[in-house]
Amino acid sequence: MPPLASSPLIHVIDTAPQLPGRLQRVARQLGASLHHCSSAERLLVDLDPSRACVILADASLPDDGALSLLGTLQQQGAGIPLIVTAAGADGGDVDLCRRAFRAGATDFLPLDAPLEVLAESLRKAIGTQVLNRVRHQRELRTRALYARLSGREREVLGMVVAGLTNKEIARALSVSPRTVEVHRARLGIKLETDSLAQLVREYAQLVDEDDGGQAWQACGRALGSPLAPSAAPLS
Structure with a gap:
């Protein structure tokens, strides 16, 4: 697992075109860049493991796309946080929320979540990823010295x-x-x-x-x- 490069990236996979527009303000606040993907398959091709990033995936993607992507990331051990977004995610679909968290989602938010809520969720996700990567690098170094x-x-x-x-x-x-x-x-x-x-x-x-x-x-x-x-x- 390589060390993370600077300048985080927010990957967006969604069927709601208004979300990327709302994210521009959040991205600027976090010093991040936006990358819009049309599908989970396309995202997996574009992922750069050396860059701090977070994924926003719409729960309404075809064929359970968001949950399927979570499973793929878990299998790869990528350590990339994924936030599931959904219409009415403020409690309208408890089963979907439960399934997302069981699959490893970092958070579950409504599409119209206040920008400050979205920004905080993204900030925590990226921060946790960076911290976990630093810990992993430290562990590798410790094991190498012990050897x-x-x-x-x-x-x-x-x-x-x-x-x-x-x-x-x-x-x-x-x-x-x-x-x-x-x-x-x-x-x-x-x-x-x-x-x-x-x-x-x-x-x-x-x-x-x-x-x-x-x-x-x-x-x-x-x-x-x-x-x-x-x-x-x-x-």
């Missing part, structure tokens, strides 16, 4: 995430605390983290996915017997 770790570094990371001290990790791995310090320093460099909190926040889930319970077994070994007395008094 750079050696087996021993992953062991150390698992125990750091579990909250063990350097001495406890050293006991579990039968190494010196100084060796653990070196491993932790390398973790910070390889994973590009500046603090323990960032390390735990960004990599705890990956540790859980990758570990298979090994870190917790090591934690048990580390905590199963009293810690050796410190060679130097604590200051």
Whole structure:
């Protein structure tokens, strides 16, 4: 999933020619461009995955076009929000509204919705799409950095995430605390983290996915017997 380009695009698929005209004001307010499509099929050809966008689809499109398009977007994992518009969508067709949301619609609005309502719905949809794309890119980067770790570094990371001290990790791995310090320093460099909190926040889930319970077994070994007395008094 590529990062989003700037300048959002509002795709409009409808059978009501007055809607694009009303959208011009909204598009200007949002700093977006309008792209009018005559069919869902045409839209799928024109979609640019690198651009922030939202789709407005008329519920009266032939062959359940709006709901069918929702299903296609879900299958593709496109992450593109779609707002269904319909005559009397303010409650006149509860079943249609329910079906749209079940299919994954972002919102369900009447064709004559006030411009401020339409603008807010579009703003939220585009904002959510951009936020989800940023999160996805961050996750890909995190996984790529995690893949750079050696087996021993992953062991150390698992125990750091579990909250063990350097001495406890050293006991579990039968190494010196100084060796653990070196491993932790390398973790910070390889994973590009500046603090323990960032390390735990960004990599705890990956540790859980990758570990298979090994870190917790090591934690048990580390905590199963009293810690050796410190060679130097604590200051």
